[in-house]
Amino acid sequence: MPLSGIFSGLGISASGMRAQRIRQNAISANLANAETTRTDDGGPYKRQFVVFTADSDRRDVRLLNKNVALDGTTTNGNHLPIPPENFPRDERFFGSGVNVSEIREDSRPPRMVHDPAHPDADENGYVAMPNINVIEEMTDMIAATRAYEANVTAFNATKAMLMQSLQI
């Protein structure tokens, strides 16, 4: 989503909050299904995790490359710098937040638990349990919560600055 203008800082933080919420949902699903041995695809539930990618804002680049000014590179201390004339505010490196590119299934093998009484046990008495480590999910959840809070703080800082600028 291309973002520009004064509210783009809010949009960036919102995208971060959204991404962490989706991550939190995946963790909740993993915890809820930590013992699920039957799924629609057959076999035990597989751990899900989200993959984040940085969202690049291509529109800003085109906006800014319109007036490319000459810019000399200095390779020697004795060179005279030729600065670009009134170069545009460089947003070339800017992204516009974060994107959840996919929700992937963990390919780790299922956990084999010896429980001959279980209806899904194989001939040796082993049950294929989901490849979920509850401790791992819990630590992941803490990380997601903290990352969410950091985004909320950034959002509030941007909001406070925008409100301040109305006071001039």
Next chain:
Amino acid sequence: MANMINEMLFNKTNLSMLSKSLDSAMLRNRAIANNIANATTPGYRRVEVSFEDELRGALDRTRLKGSRTDSRHIPLGRLDIENVNAKAYHPVDPTLASGVNNVDIDTEMAKLAENQIAFNYVVKYTQGIFKKMNSAIQGRALQ
């Protein structure tokens, strides 16, 4: 007359510099928000905004500056203050292995707070300038 007022009220004050400074704080805020949003993205490289260094360079009178008598001349050496703008860049970190995220959340939060205070300062300063102008126009002492 209108020209003279413009000259006295706006050109002789550093309002243009203040607005640039506010712009740069807003841009830096965006950069920090982006870094925080991508704190858990693999391979993301953090963005930084430089403005103060550019400004310092433009104010350094010991640096050579080419004078221009034609608009087609290539500007040489030190920038004019009007041409100083905030610039976003990826800081170079040679210790960083490729594909690793270099965002440190504590540093970003600290920078966020610092930037907010800097922004508030410039806003207050600008408010002060307008307040003084107002009192001069009305011929009353500052309250």
